[in-house]
Amino acid sequence: MTSDLPDYYFRVRENGAFVFRIDTTSRDRRIEMEQIAIVNMRNGEIRPHGDRRLSPEDLERIRAWMEERADLLARREVDDILRTVDHLNLTAQWAQSRATDAQIDAVTDALLMAMHDLRSVLVRKKADRLMKAARD
Template structure:
């Protein structure tokens, strides 16, 4: 909702790689709220495809592009936050392994954790080297 309580002109049904975009229509004979599909947007590749056999006008395209930019920023922020949380989880896992885990529990997770950490370390080391060499 906007500050005045009026509905926004568009609704974005978020999906994994973008959204389905609907125009919110309230002015009809039945005075019902209708969501008219107008586009799909893919935030990974920037593709915007009209839906429903219509074309997007300049306002539609501008609103979709603005949403896609905001969504990309939000997803990036969440990804970085997730990595920060992962580092904390790794610290907690080390403490658990040292102080609380039973031998059986350690046996159940050790190989998976070691392989995942080895893979992560290799990727991080390679990326760091690329940054130093390239920059």
């Protein structure tokens, strides 16, 4: 099993990750995880842990992980929005077929305001794109 382990482990946190170097060469066959850096995805900062100096290989591997992570998060974000579209469709079906008057009253104002806000943003963004395309 230990031979299949990666050289680095990234413990994901809300805004990035803690980066560990994996060592499987200890005499007692234990897996050692040594923290080497902290990554901030928001500002792209890679901060060495403690007094450590990161090697060019460390930095290369961390930057590659950051690119992969950013791509993954972008794909998830789009997927979440597409799930929202599905959820809106399910909500419409629920409202039409199963919801009681009391349930409709409980959700109508919040849904209408959220949908109005979303529609306003989408229409404005689309108009901006169309105007920009017409200028170019």
